[in-house]
Amino acid sequence: MEKDRTLLIVDDVPVNRAILSAIFGEEYNIIEAGDGLEAVEIISREYERISIIILDLTMPRMDGFEVLGIIKKEPHLAEIPVVIVSSAEIDAEIKALEIGASDFISKPFDSRVVTPRINNLVAKREYESVRLENIKLQEEAKLQKKIQVMFDTVPGGIAIFEGYGHSIRMVMGNDGLFGMFGYSSGEHRDIFFNNFASIVHPDDRANLSNFGGDMHPFAINVRILKIDGTWLWTMITAKPILSGQATIQFYAVLVDISTEQKIKAELQYRAEYDQLTGIYNKDTFYMQTSEMFKAHPGTKYVLMRSNIERFKLINDLFGKAAGDTILKIIADLFQHAMAPLGTYGRLEGDHFAACIPQEELLINKLQKKIAERFSTSDVKYPISVGLGLYIVDDTSIPVELMCDRANLALQTIKGKYLIRYAYYDNKLRDVMVAEQEIQSEMKNALSTRQFQIYLQPIYSVSTGKPASAEVLIRWIHPVKGLIPPNKFIPIFEQSGFIAELDYYVWEEACSYLKRRKDAGHPDFPVSVNVSRMSLYNSNLFDEIVKLTRKYGVHPTLFRIEITETAYSDNPNQLLATINALQGAGFPILMDDFGSGYSSLNTLKDIPVDILKIDMKFLESFETSNKAGNILTSIVRMAKWLELAVIAEGVETKNQVDFLSSIGCDKIQGYYFARPMPVQDFETHIASAGSAKQDDKVDMPDEEDKVDIDMLLGNQFVDKLLGGISGGIGFYEISNSGMEIVRVNKTYYDIMGLDPSSFMKTSRNVYDSIYADDRGMFEESCLKAAEEKTPRKIPLRIQRDDGQIAALEASISYFGRLMERSVLCITFIETKV
Helix, strand or coil, X not given: CCCCEEEEEECCCHHHHHHHHHHHCCCEEEEEECCXXXXXXXXXXXXXXXXXXXXXXXXXXXXXXXXXXHHHHCHHHHCCCEEXXXXXXXXXXXXXXXXXXXXXXXXXXXXXXXXXXXXXXXXXXXXXXXXXXXXXXXXXXXXXXXXHHHHCCCCCEEEEEECCHHHCEEEEECHHHHHHCCCCCCCCCHHHHHCHHHHECHHHHHXXXXXXXXXXXXXXXXXXXXXXXXXXXXXXXXXXXXXXXXXXXXXXXXXXXXXXXXXXXXHHHHHHECCCCCCECHHHHHHHHHHHHHHCCCCCEEEEEEEECCHHHHHHHHCHHHHHHHHHHHHHHHHHHHCCCCEEEEEECCEEXXXXXXXXXXXXXXXXXXXXXXHXXXXXXCCCEEEEEEEECCCCXXXXXXXXXXXXXXXXXXXXXXXXXXXXXXXXXXXHHHHXXXXXXXXXXXXXXXXXXXXXXXXXXXXXXXXXXXXXXXXXXXXXXXXXXXXXXXXXXXXXXXXHHHHHHHHHHHHHHHHHHHCCXXXXXXXXXXXXXXXXXXXXXXXXXXXXXXXXXXXXXXXEEEEHXXXXXXXXXXXXXXXXXXXXXXXXXXXXXXXXXXXXXXXXXXXXXXXXXXXXXXXXXXXXXXXXXXXXXXXXXXXXXXXXXXXXXXXXXXXXXXXXXXXXXXXXXXXXXXXXXXXXXXXXXXXXXXXXXXXXXXXXXXXXXXXHHHHHHCHHHHHHHHXXXXXXXXXXXXXXXXXXXXECHHHHHHHCCCHHHHHHHHCCHHHHECHHHHHHHHHHHHHHHHHCCCEEEEEEEECXXXXXXXXXXXXXXXXXXXXXXXXXXXXXXXXX
């Protein structure tokens, strides 16, 4: 049965969409969207047939609030009722109502509740539509009464006809109509009213049969007799406006089509040129480029295709008018740069194309012109235009295919703001074909268990044994063999299939842990990765808890790895999910720490248990002092925050020794072991033994522990230090050296330092002590830390200006900060 109503369901959870489809499938045509971006594209295309929208608020890529805002901003979309899937959060519901939501429904969906709510809203919309149509008809009736008054003030021929076929007569006409045929006011006009058919050319009178029964608008071309005896080709466009008991009236416009050439030219222009920019449209560009190839068979050409980075975002932020301005600027640039050389046109949206002789291509010059043009425009947004280039070596290939190949090159630089053009080659084509093969095979591969988990052990340096492991995934293809993750993971992320693979890996990991438990093996924690898409799944917490309970896995053995870059997408939702997981006992690892733009800020906001240091630091630490210093600082900072640290990507003994020396005990990398299948992993850890499963940071006794927050950022301590007349400093000391934690202002004065020179001495305090006194000072500090007893010694320091100052130093044990002792030392200046 044909359904008149259409329901759009927008939800990133397939199960939710399936439930709603089942409830409404008999009454509605169902359209589904898996996220906000897909929903916006469907709405812009199908809005005329969509009766109502059910919209989830929490989705990847674009959430429900953004979708709702876009719908309600556009007048032609705003009338579509939008029902929100409630999250039970009152602030979210209020926000949705303020934006324009029509109603809410809650999960789990009860058809007895949701069905009448949806149907009532649709019925209300349909009733309103009918009411507005009736008002429109009433207004048209009123307008008819005013037509006569308006007729004579409107230029051109306008008339109202009455009757059928050859018997039609004109009941009203304006001065413009009679002027077309040479009749002055009142002169011989009766023939139009009494016998209109008689002034229509005999060969054309058959066309008058259109004035008749079917009540549809129509247009006819006829010749009408002018007062001077000549015939004027006239197009009559008529629309029925009133149906009486015996007659039909037609509102008609009569146009002199002796100017038909002008009309044809206008129509041809519309068919060949883009209406917004005035340059060739897609079809004309294809045709003109083909003709150019034929006219110049010996010329080597290059075809380029351009698009604007994040153009949809520009439209959303600044409006369609601003977007149109940008498109016109691009068209103008192409017109001035390409017109004398070859062809150019607008293909669609923000995609333009041009084809010129290869020898004329000056890509850097073109990019510079684009940058200069936008720098002087009124567009207050950084515009980045990418170019995909295809060298035409076979002009028999359809131009459309050439554009597709240029587009393939263009896609390789999407999002890469420092690379603004790329060439197509067969290698690129092979890559694209390979990606398409992966997409076509991925679902079957999952269902046939071609994906296998591999485990890479994480070693404890102090014990030399595995302490935990990371669960990784490998695709073992029956024909192609091992497909590396970097070949399929990015494709899965783009398609959204990564969420299904995530769940598969989690379940395989739980199954593995259960088998170990059933075999009587000791507990061994593993960590699993969670993709961005899965992180923003509103059911993530429930899915993980359900899985671990199903297999009897304790939460502490099932660790969750997230990347810090995922935090920027939707921090509030991510924090809520992490807090829930931590509350249930699941440890949270921040993977690739240091790879984001604001790592410290992210660490401040996200409650994690373990840091995994990005391997990029290890790649350069042996050749860069800064890299080593950063690693040291990260490990120390983590210990201050009572976080465990894992360094991944470790490949050399030098790296292991360095990490061990700075207090990083947990190490993952090829130096110890590569990722391996489950059976090999079991053999590996059985032979290596396993370390005690403890990722806690070794902390001093509570009574000895220094409160780092108080020491570094307490207002009372700030005032106390500022009020002391002598110099005072807090130091961390170990057998390997002594570093300053903080000092007061008087310390700078006594030592002859400023903040710049202070930084040079803060890492190695002993260097600032006079050489003859250095050994005594170091010994006194070490004994004070070891014996926890105060000491007072005279010593000399050598200031930056070369002067030697005599001081009295009072050294007191203050407590412990992680594995290091903290000393408080006061300095009073004495005479040399």
